[in-house]
Amino acid sequence: MQQIAIFASGAGSNAQKIIEYFKGHNRIKVALVVCNKPGAGVISIAERSAIPVLLIEKEKFFRSNVYTNALKDRGINFIVLAGFLWKIPATLIQAFPGKIINIHPALLPNYGGKGMYGEIVHEAVIANKEKESGITIHYVDEQYDHGDIIFQARCDIIESDTAHTLAQKIHQLEHKHYPGVVEEVVIKSTKIE
Numbered sequence: 551m552q553q554i555a556i557f558a559s560g561a562g563s564n565a566q567k568i569i570e571y572f573k574g575h576n577r578i579k580v581a582l583v584v585c586n587k588p589g590a591g592v593i594s595i596a597e598r599s600a601i602p603v604l605l606i607e608k609e610k611f612f613r614s615n616v617y618t619n620a621l622k623d624r625g626i627n628f629i630v631l632a633g634f635l636w637k638i639p640a641t642l643i644q645a646f647p648g649k650i651i652n653i654h655p656a657l658l659p660n661y662g663g664k665g666m667y668g669e670i671v672h673e674a675v676i677a678n679k680e681k682e683s684g685i686t687i688h689y690v691d692e693q694y695d696h697g698d699i700i701f702q703a704r705c706d707i708i709e710s711d712t713a714h715t716l717a718q719k720i721h722q723l724e725h726k727h728y729p730g731v732v733e734e735v736v737i738k739s740t741k742i743e
């Protein structure tokens with residue numbers, strides 16, 4: 551059984567879709583939710599599905615191996631970022647080579663990088679009068695929103711779209727595609743081990 555940890559800081563709607571998708575799956579289990587924000591929506595989502603939650607602290611995350619060790623001790627094989635806003639430290643990336651993926655709410659390499667998250671992304675896309683936007687699922691490396699791209703899906707932007715309506719379209723795309731892409735990537739990663 552491949553054991554996934556989902557890292558999320560926010561509402562957790564993507565985490566929820568992923569949790570639902572893998573319920574009863576014969577090869578992949580969501581074994582842990584890692585969160586850096588007490589009270590975040592994702593915590594109650596995990597609790598409702600009886601998935602353990604690891605609440606992490608900044609100092610320990612960036613300056614020690616405590617959490618890398620905790621993930622290894624729990625038998626975690628793969629990390630899925632779903633709205634996790636801290637940069638992943640090099641030590642954690644090295645401990646899970648090719649086994650950390652992220653979803654970004656725009657078509658990378660555009661509209662990514664430090665500070666580009668949530669509504670800020672959609673506001674920038676609308677301000678630039680783009681005709682389309684989309685989602686990018688990519689491997690995580692040591693730069694924000696930078697690793698190899700695994701999957702993209704697109705949506706049209708119409709004149710009446712606002713950052714808010716675009717955010718809704720993007721969330722729909724994320725919910726539709728992220729769980730299945732996670733499944734493919736995790737299964738592929740076990741074949742190259």
Ligand code: GRF
Pocket residue numbers: 558560561562563564565632633634653654655668721724
């Ligand atoms: C998503 O739009 C994702 O692309 C971004 O953060 C958002 C998380 O939303 N990285 P939710 O918490 O899954 O609802």
